Amino acid sequence: MADQKTDPLYHREGHLHTHTTTLSSITPLSSLPAATQPLFKPPPDKEPYILTTPSTIFHAQGGGQPSDTGTITLTSPTPSGNDPKFAVHQVRKVSAAILHLGTFEPADPRFTPAELGLPVRQAVDVPTRALHSRLHTAGHVLGLAIHLLSRAGEAGLPKDLRDGKASHYPGAAFVENIGLIPGDAKAAIQDKVDELVRLDLVVAIHFWSGAEAGVKCISGLDGAAVAEGEEVRVVDVGGLGSYPCGGTHVRTLGELGRVVVRNIKRQKGISKVSYEVVDA
Ligand SMILES: [Zn+2]
Known part of the structure; x- marks a missing residue:
């Protein structure tokens, strides 16, 4: 089997x-x-x-x-x-x-x-799938919002923040960043997330070569080994950020409802930002 x-x-x-x-x-x-x-x-x-x-x-x-x-x-x-x-x-x-x-x-x-x-x-089961897709896509949006603030040097975020682990489980969703996000950046992160969701950006799936994905994705291949000739499945959020990903997503960010940034915790150089999705 x-x-x-x-x-x-x-x-x-x-x-x-x-x-x-x-x-x-x-x-x-x-x-x-x-x-x-x-x-x-x-x-x-x-x-x-x-x-x-x-x-x-x-x-x-x-x-x-x-x-x-x-x-x-x-x-x-x-x-x-x-x-x-x-x-x-x-x-x-x-x-x-x-x-x-x-x-x-x-x-x-x-x-x-x-x-x-x-x-x-x-x-x-359609409601379960829909919730998982919303939570998963919201994780990308939150990561993207943090990335955009970081690279712009806004809200006190270090410019060299890097994506870490993520979980998109109901009631336990978070994204981690390697680097320190100050607690008072929460409002700015929430505003950036809201701005991206309001734009109703299209969530697209691409199949790229390992070389292309390594160059175009925000965190490169994220440590994944890609064999010669093998394609990488990539999710792209409105042309603003791409990530290698095997999950399911919503079609446009308007389907997310509201993404609520819950908490920022820092430990051992890693910042963990928890979130949830609620109906708008
Ligand atoms: Zn994904």
């Missing part, structure tokens, strides 16, 4: 909420290699399975963005009347394979080997 290669369709079609593909495999989580099983946190009360398909619209956890959730069902019941409903709880990438962890709701019927190769319909 882990030697499978899954096409991450959400990289090119980031706004597809349903997709028809085929059932490649269905395996109890307990049959996965011992090293792979701990990647998943199954629900305690139901038997967890791992389902794979040749392509997927489910975002796999990574890059600071949580998994999508949703359902995978047959496009039509089998002649014997089998029509299982697979609820996707968590999605992880293992090598080139994207693994969907889920449970059958109800517990029976389940997919059997007889259904392998049959067409299945993927449906992501």
Whole structure:
């Protein structure tokens, strides 16, 4: 299973909420290699399975963005009347394979080997995806606002601030910067974020060569190794800033609502700026 290669369709079609593909495999989580099983946190009360398909619209956890959730069902019941409903709880990438962890709701019927190769319909949970996309895009906007203030030498930000880690989880979203952001810069950062959102900038996805991405992205390739001939997926915010990124985003910044800068904490030379998104 882990030697499978899954096409991450959400990289090119980031706004597809349903997709028809085929059932490649269905395996109890307990049959996965011992090293792979701990990647998943199954629900305690139901038997967890791992389902794979040749392509997927489910975002796999990574890059600071949580998994999508949703359902995978047959496009039509089998002649014997089998029509299982697979609820996707968590999605992880293992090598080139994207693994969907889920449970059958109800517990029976389940997919059997007889259904392998049959067409299945993927449906992501739209409100969850929308929230994740807003939080993720808001992280880019906040990083960009801090970058613009830093390079302009405004609000007391050092000119050599650099992007650090980021998390876009609901209730725990932050961006880190290497360098010290003074606490009283919060209002100026909020103003800059508001200004960018008000412009309703377009969020575009590009596939660039490693060389092009290394030159044009704000933090270069961010330490990612890019093989010769391999393309890098890049997100661009209104032509003002580009970042290598595998996540899902909103189409224009107007969809974000309001991005609220919550807190600035400094520790060991790193400034952590927490934020959330709220409806405008
Ligand atoms: Zn992104």
